[in-house]
Amino acid sequence: MRKKTHSSPLVDMTPMVDLGFLLVTFFMMTTQFNPSDLVPVSVPKATSEIKMPESNNTVLLISPEGNVYFRMSEVKNMKNLAKNLNNKYMLGLTDEEIAKFASLTGIGIPFGNLKQFLGLSETDIKNVSQPGIPKEIGQNELFNWLIYSRITNPDARVVIKADRKTPYPAIKRVMDTLQEASIVRFSLITDVKSKT
Amino acid sequence: MGEVSAGKKRGGEKGKPAAKKLSTRVDMTPVVDLAFLLLTFFMLATTFIKPQVMELILPEKNVEDKSQPKVNEKKVLNIILSGGNKIYWFVGLTAPQVNETDYTSTGIRKVLQEQNELIEKMVVLIKPDENSTYENLVDILDELEITGMTRFALVDYTNEDKAIMAPFATPGANVQPAGGQS
Numbered sequence: 001m002r003k004k005t006h007s008s009p010l011v012d013m014t015p016m017v018d019l020g021f022l023l024v025t026f027f028m029m030t031t032q033f034n035p036s037d038l039v040p041v042s043v044p045k046a047t048s049e050i051k052m053p054e055s056n057n058t059v060l061l062i063s064p065e066g067n068v069y070f071r072m073s074e075v076k077n078m079k080n081l082a083k084n085l086n087n088k089y090m091l092g093l094t095d096e097e098i099a100k101f102a103s104l105t106g107i108g109i110p111f112g113n114l115k116q117f118l119g120l121s122e123t124d125i126k127n128v129s130q131p132g133i134p135k136e137i138g139q140n141e142l143f144n145w146l147i148y149s150r151i152t153n154p155d156a157r158v159v160i161k162a163d164r165k166t167p168y169p170a171i172k173r174v175m176d177t178l179q180e181a182s183i184v185r186f187s188l189i190t191d192v193k194s195k196t
Numbered sequence: 197m198g199e200v201s202a203g204k205k206r207g208g209e210k211g212k213p214a215a216k217k218l219s220t221r222v223d224m225t226p227v228v229d230l231a232f233l234l235l236t237f238f239m240l241a242t243t244f245i246k247p248q249v250m251e252l253i254l255p256e257k258n259v260e261d262k263s264q265p266k267v268n269e270k271k272v273l274n275i276i277l278s279g280g281n282k283i284y285w286f287v288g289l290t291a292p293q294v295n296e297t298d299y300t301s302t303g304i305r306k307v308l309q310e311q312n313e314l315i316e317k318m319v320v321l322i323k324p325d326e327n328s329t330y331e332n333l334v335d336i337l338d339e340l341e342i343t344g345m346t347r348f349a350l351v352d353y354t355n356e357d358k359a360i361m362a363p364f365a366t367p368g369a370n371v372q373p374a375g376g377q378s
Contacts, residue, residue, distance in 0.1 A: 010223075012221075012224075013223070013224030013225055013227070013228050014224055016224070016228050016231075017224050017227045017228055017231055020227075020228055020231025020232050020234075020235055021231050023231075023235050024231055024234045024235050024238060027235065027238030027239055027241075027242055028238055030242055031238050031241050031242045032243075043247075044330060044331040044334040044335065045334075046248070046250055046334050046335075046337070046338040046341075047338055047341065047342060048248050048249065048250040048251075048338070048341065049248060050248060050249050050250070050251060051246050051247075051248065051249070052246060052247040052248065052249045054246075062330075159249060161247075162330045163330065164329060164330055164331035164334075165329055165330070165331065166329060166330040167326070167327075167328075167329060167330075168277070168324040168325075168326065168327075168328045168329060168330065168332070168333060169326050171330050171333065172324075175254065175350075178254070179254050179255075179256075179257040180257060182256065182257070184253055184254040184255065184256055184257075185251070185252075185253050186252060187249035187250060187251055187252065188249060188250045188252060188334060188337075189247045189248070189249055189250075190247075190248050190249065190250050190334060190338075191247075191248065192248055193338075
């Protein structure tokens with residue numbers, strides 16, 4: 001007679017593997033790698049529950065100092081935008097530099113310095129602190145960026161992602177520019193806040 | 197199928213070579229390790245909370261008629277967003293009484309609700325001054341959304357407003373006590 005208590009201590013791991021890979025698959029499907037922001041911003045909280053559309057965005061990132069950085073959500077659009085700007089402003093960008101432009105997660109460089117900036121190596125580009133797109137009256141390059149983003153992707157929706165400490169005059173300048181460019185519908189990115 | 201139970205690893209009774217009788221089971225533990233490693237990675241990399249957005253529509257700028265629509269000043273609630281997270285509000289423009297409040301639910305929200313009951317067809321004008329921040333703007337837009345105000349406009353902080361606000365120009369000096377308004 002065998003003892004009944006003498007069963008193997010090995011546990012069948014197969015169902016656990018099934019479970020593990022099921023969850024892995026789930027998380028792989030749902031994960032999307034958001035591009036990290038050029039400057040860290042902490043967005044203000046609001047009770048709005050409208051979700052941000054995932055594609056066709058033109059994001060204006062505004063740092064606490066009021067500098068504006070520009071990004072379009074698709075690499076394809078970034079590339080076309082670079083080509084359009086290149087043709088219009090005779091920036092003399094090479095294909096390689098256009099590809100570099102498209103890979104960036106945000107651009108805040110005046111047109112005049114764009115070629116020089118894109119000529120830098122990848123690590124230098126990360127380390128260089130970009131001054132933001134000029135938006136002052138008389139030298140409003142942000143206006144041109146907006147116009148050409150519209151030409152590049154007419155469906156793109158402008159989204160403002162600004163830091164909560166950004167002074168209002170900087171925001172107003174951006175909003176005025178949007179108004180001048182006839183972009184009167186746009187969104188402000190906010191964080192979740194429960195209704196109190 | 198008793199022969200394939202976990203306990204029987206040795207050869208069977210029939211004397212076949214032991215090598216052929218090895219269990220077909222593979223030790224799954226390393227696979228589990230791998231699966232959970234990947235699981236941990238993707239869990240940490242996932243951001244479930246999608247950014248929320250607040251919709252904003254500004255008036256068109258390039259319209260023929262440049263003049264802004266006129267409203268009766270008695271129906272206008274002016275909200276001045278000032279530095280230091282302060283709000284000043286007054287009704288009308290001729291010698292108004294300026295009150296101070298804040299962004300809490302008992303502050304500006306109450307003011308909005310009370311004034312909305314007092315004034316029929318109230319128009320809210322938001323006037324952020326140069327010391328206010330983006331957070332103040334989003335907060336006030338949010339309060340308007342919560343209280344269901346639809347007639348509001350984001351306008352400039354003009355010199356007239358500055359004149360009205362003159363007694364409050366230096367923070368802390370000559371500030372009237374807040375609240376107590378009906």
